[in-house]
Amino acid sequence: MAKRNLSRRQNWRIQKIQDERAARADRRAERAEESLVGGDLGSEQPGLVIAHFGVQVDVEATSGELAGQIRRCYRRANLPALVTGDRVVWRPDNQQGGVIVAQQERQTELCRPDQRGQLKPVAANVDRLIIVFAPLPTPYTNLIDRYLVAAEQADIEPLLVMNKSDLLKTSPNPELLQWLDDYSRLGYRTLLLSAGEGDGLDNLRAELKDHTSVFVGQSGVGKSSLINALLPGQDLRVGALSESTGKGTHTTTTAKLFHFPAGGDLIDSPGIREFGLTHISHDELLEGFIEFRPFLGHCRFRDCQHLHEPGCALLQAVEAGDISAIRMSSYRHILSTLAN
Ligand SMILES: Nc1nc2c(ncn2[C@@H]2O[C@H](COP(=O)(O)OP(=O)(O)OP(=O)(O)O)[C@@H](O)[C@H]2O)c(=O)[nH]1
Numbered sequence: 001m002a003k004r005n006l007s008r009r010q011n012w013r014i015q016k017i018q019d020e021r022a023a024r025a026d027r028r029a030e031r032a033e034e035s036l037v038g039g040d041l042g043s044e045q046p047g048l049v050i051a052h053f054g055v056q057v058d059v060e061a062t063s064g065e066l067a068g069q070i071r072r073c074y075r076r077a078n079l080p081a082l083v084t085g086d087r088v089v090w091r092p093d094n095q096q097g098g099v100i101v102a103q104q105e106r107q108t109e110l111c112r113p114d115q116r117g118q119l120k121p122v123a124a125n126v127d128r129l130i131i132v133f134a135p136l137p138t139p140y141t142n143l144i145d146r147y148l149v150a151a152e153q154a155d156i157e158p159l160l161v162m163n164k165s166d167l168l169k170t171s172p173n174p175e176l177l178q179w180l181d182d183y184s185r186l187g188y189r190t191l192l193l194s195a196g197e198g199d200g201l202d203n204l205r206a207e208l209k210d211h212t213s214v215f216v217g218q219s220g221v222g223k224s225s226l227i228n229a230l231l232p233g234q235d236l237r238v239g240a241l242s243e244s245t246g247k248g249t250h251t252t253t254t255a256k257l258f259h260f261p262a263g264g265d266l267i268d269s270p271g272i273r274e275f276g277l278t279h280i281s282h283d284e285l286l287e288g289f290i291e292f293r294p295f296l297g298h299c300r301f302r303d304c305q306h307l308h309e310p311g312c313a314l315l316q317a318v319e320a321g322d323i324s325a326i327r328m329s330s331y332r333h334i335l336s337t338l339a340n
């Protein structure tokens, strides 16, 4: 009890500090705008948030004579917090900065729990989740399915990329290829390629074009290698950017947006690479297994848990071969790990 009170008090204090910091930022944005009245602020124009530093964001001008320029901007007091990938309307000032005056509606949101366990958006308008895996380290079906459920929940189209195809030349693995094929028969896009040897990278470039993507996957599968191959010469040391506040400097990890030379954008940060299942309900989990959808609502019992109940439409579909036993057991495993 005492412990809980303490942590509630701590949470309250953290929240208070954050609120005060946001209020200070709002005042600064207002002052920036006020001190520039009388035409010193340029005209309203569209922009894209490409990095986020607490109270300020870097905005890239997306059209007009400033197109391609990056400006560090404050946001107007009435605007909600912005994240990398947000599309905004902003006005340049005469000192290489600017003020954001409006936020465009988000198409998608990638969310993660913050230190207090509350879901917070970390990137906006991502429309491709690149799920990377490889023959080595050995993939866990379960992990891929978790990513797929998360993608379905966030309404972001997933792409399954099996990297290190070169390893299959020396140690063939028909089972793994069959597995990839099973996913593509479910309707998912899949690619087999090698970041190391450059095989199949053009297919990936074509998939990334016209999309805003994030890369996820377990450690060692080759996400950095792939990103480096696609973004030659970019400094990908994201995170650990310092932000100056009234009380000295504190470090934040920020997501950054990069443009692929062949088209399309990447949003990347260590936190985003860890994107996964957060708080989802039993129903959302079921919906996340796309081949289950036609059978949902057809069980004999309304509250069927699809474990061993008679008249379960999902179990019958497994029997009939319409749902694979592997995906069914993967669903059960994920269900057992969901917080109630
Ligand atoms: N054989 C082979 N090795 C590869 C390939 N791509 C990456 N690797 C190797 O796999 C290892 C891990 O690659 P990384 O790019 O660091 O993997 P990552 O997914 O970014 O790992 P984390 O940073 O830990 O998340 C490195 O030793 C790479 O050289 C490939 O196509 N073929």
Ligand SMILES: [Zn+2]
Residues within 6 Å of the ligand: 299, 304, 305, 306, 307, 309, 311, 312, 313, 314, 315
């Ligand atoms: Zn059932």
